[in-house]
Amino acid sequence: MVESAFATSISATTPVGLLAAERNSGGADRFTDVDDLAAALLERALNGNKIIDIAREHPDPNRRNHLSIVAVEQRERAFIDRSFTVEEQQSRGAWFLPEQTSLKCRSINLAAYVRHHPWHAISIASEDRARMRLAAGPDALAALALLIPLFDTIFAPIFIRASASPDPADAQRTMWAEVFASLDRIGINPSPALAVLDYGGGWSRLDRAGQAQARAAFLDALAAHNLVEVVTRFRAQRLQALAARTVQKAIRGTPLARQTLTKPLQLTLAAYFGGDWMAFLDYLGLPPNPNEEVTTALPTAKLFVGGASKAKAAAAEHGLDVGDAHAMLAAFLGQSDSVSPVDRRVEVLRRWWSEFDSAHARQNSQMDALWGIVEDTDYMIGYQKGPSFQLYQRLLPPGLLTDIAQYWEGTTLPRWPNAIVTEPYPHKIMAESFGSAVSIWHGIALTAWYICEGPYSRTSLEGLRTHHERDLAALAEAGTPIHPGLFDELIGAEKYLGKPQSLETHTHHLQLENGTVGIRISGGGERRDGFEILRDIITRHRRGWAGRHLDEYLKQRWTSELSRVFQEVHRTIAVKGKPPTVKQFARFAATAATHWFGGDLAGLSSAIGEKAPPSLQRVRLFSMPTHELIDAVYAALGGEPYEENLRITDFPKADGYRQRSRLATASVRYLQLMEALGRPPDQTEFGAKRYEWEWAGDLNGGWPEYKRAVEGTLNGPSLPHGA
Structure with a gap:
């Protein structure tokens, strides 16, 4: 009392x-x-x-x-x-x-x-x-x-x-x-x-x-x-x-x-x-409970990610044969060799950077934009102009494409962490694993391209520093800053660019159903000669940054993410007096597990020196590439290709296609949930109320048809409704 x-x-x-x-x-x-x-x-x-x-x-x-x-x-x-x-x-x-x-x-x-x-x-x-x-x-x-x-x-x-x-x-x-x-x-x-x-x-x-x-x-x-x-x-x-x-x-x-x-x-x-x-x-006026422990600081993270150098060092320290040390480390990691999942992915990221850097360095004004070499959006059906679809498939070597697909093809759903499920966008997750360096160097290069080749750019050369302020701060915080002279040089180089040249504008007259005429204007904008001037400045600074910082930056990427998971585990212990459950662990560890362990929470736990949860089963239900799956679901829902002007001539029809498109894009989430749950998700688990169902009358009318369209892809493309 x-x-x-x-x-x-x-x-x-x-x-x-x-x-x-x-x-x-x-x-x-x-x-x-x-x-x-x-x-x-x-x-x-x-x-x-x-x-x-x-x-x-x-x-x-x-x-x-x-x-x-x-x-x-x-x-x-x-x-x-x-x-x-x-x-x-x-x-x-x-x-x-x-x-x-x-x-x-x-x-x-x-x-x-x-x-x-x-x-x-x-x-x-x-x-x-x-x-x-x-x-x-x-x-x-x-x-x-x-x-x-x-x-x-x-x-x-x-x-x-x-x-x-x-x-x-x-x-x-x-x-x-x-x-x-x-x-x-x-x-x-x-x-x-x-x-x-x-x-x-x-x-x-x-x-x-x-x-x-x-x-x-x-x-x-x-x-x-x-x-x-x-x-x-x-x-x-x-x-x-x-x-x-x-x-x-x-x-x-x-x-x-x-x-x-x-x-x-x-x-x-x-x-x-x-x-x-x-x-x-x-x-x-109460005395503390004698069992109360006030944690004033969390322990320092000790990360165990393997590697040949660590095996060699351990062998030397303990007087072991190097081969035996490799075998012991492989057993600890639960795999056939001593190369850790983190090391494998870091090596792929280095190779990817080399190709990324080379593609930007050789780009010239006679080529297409490189918007699409980095996958940063989900696949969408629609008329909006976006990045060149899967441009990386044409620019990266086959072996590198295979490794990216292999190492980033698994993920964990934090709410249902009982299985490793399919990651539909491995190139996107690979770029996220690389982090801010990709965002800023790719963004700067694209800005230079669109300022010169048009039609429009998201920011000006003078505004680049502010536009990338967040990524610049992240790199500086990691101890791998970009030299500020880059932005000064780009601003100074603008005077050497050619005069702006207007690009052709196209006016389209559309006959509407009520007899009136609508107008749609496309094209426009402007271009300037001199892209190669900006390209060479950016390439010099990008390669200078990589020479100084790339190895340390990549190490910072994985150590910071794994250390945060370690700290969160011990923060939970400090608050609750016991380690987190598997589901609690997944809430804060799923991102790091996806980036560096293919969604394997057990592998991540071992890497931070914590007791690993039971090994998760890898479940695969995706029977085709992501974009083909989405296209198949869209067709099965009655969707058809459409142009922007349909929103002017027949808005209800175009909006119905837009609604189907959103649901088709979400079909990958539906299949992920099937993999995690071992059964089709219900409306609440899927979050069906976040989507629009007017194309089918209402949710109750559309949900059965949607289930049929998505689950029909398990054995190949679905047929359109009524076929």
Whole structure:
């Protein structure tokens, strides 16, 4: 049982009661900085100031971004940097913090949007989300643990009103009663400005302008409150939940952190105690559990990837015959020789780089673009212009093509890690394994080509450095930077290029069914002489970089990915007191296993020195190349080749083809699931609701036909429906 009267009393009192107990026990001072920070940011938000800024490292908001808290003074900045640095919190035992997280920040800047963009505030706020590494900076953790819970609670009425709930009247009344009760508990008092948002308060009778005014009035009403009291009550409410859980688990004395901390409570500990479980127990007046182990640092990864040099070194160290050392290492790796799966793939990557470099170095203005030598997209059916289909098949030697297909043809599905399944795009996975160096060197070369040969380029020579900022940072972080002189030379070389020459524009007049004429314009853009000037600059820098860094870069690629898996295993042990299950392991290890072990989780486990899960069976159901399979499914669904102008002349028909195309592309996922499950997936496992089914009437009408089309490829191409 808990022996702390303070812990027992605060878990059962009100937020006001907890704050009074803190003052009486002398424990309130420890929260002064965090309460002042939260109150100051809330006040500035209500006054119309933006609190955070999200820098998009990629146009897709689900890719990595960077979040900054911008509305802070120097003293507050020092507190954030001191209290919310992931490394500092982990040194106190907070290994429960995720390496990467999705931040849904829509409430943090909402007040600023209501003040300055009243007509579109909700839409703009919905875009405030970021996917990022928590270790990238303290602001992300401060937002996740401190600000989002507070702002989500306070601004809940605005978002609920924007969602237009379809629930019955009684359910909505109950929900709104709970919302206003939660506001009342943290000191936000009832007022006419709040009442209009309540169910039956007259919101539905307001026009758009009236609703915008009501939201602004709600902010004014909030600003009139004692905001320090609001944030301290909110903190007290969160601490009460943590204390109550601790008391509940304290059956035979103080519970262990891993027995107590749910995910929401982990964030409470991070927000108000710097992730320090011992500091929280001290706050409660409880002694630590004698079995509590606080891990202040994870062990250093030791990687076992074999190789002839290691066998020779081991033989010399232990006085063994070199042949015996090779045999022992091969037995450890579970294979016939001592060359590890990682070494095999690194050797293929080196060979691939040589061919990639050679193709770019010999390209000239009389040749086609090299967009397609790197596979970076899935196969799609449609009219959109894209990379040259499987250009690498024409440019790479047969032996290299065979090795890429062999070494990257297996993968593991994290949710179903019971089998190694088929990877439909081995060249894409090979390029992902190579990493940022491919993205940036290929991207720079393509930019030079399209600037000179047209018709358009994604960026200018002057904008190249910014366009590839993320990849440049990744290479610099790996200790293999690209010399900045490359970009200066390219900018300087632009004056030697020829004058822009307009490319031919084609205007197409289309006769529509209703008798009108539509117009489609194709071609256009411009080209310039001088591609070879840019090519030679890029080639010189690319080969200089490779000579200095390629070996170290490739080593960094596999060591960093395997080390992250090792650290995640030990982070799990630190949090839960036991190793991850196979499914938990697969969630964070599947990518590294696919890149370096053909999807073999057991091989990856051995390489990081951990107990390997049972060996996985390799299952193969794909009976044809990926693009042929997708084409066959598309045809079986009734899809036909179509041109862009069909979207003008007969949009419903073209859109039906587009829907079938998306489903045909997803057929490889369907077969992967069959391989992993040992049976066809159901609609939920496949994620059928993510796709459109109007071409078949609805999902129930289209699903059986889709199953027939995909499963028909198991023994060869499917026949069109009705054939």
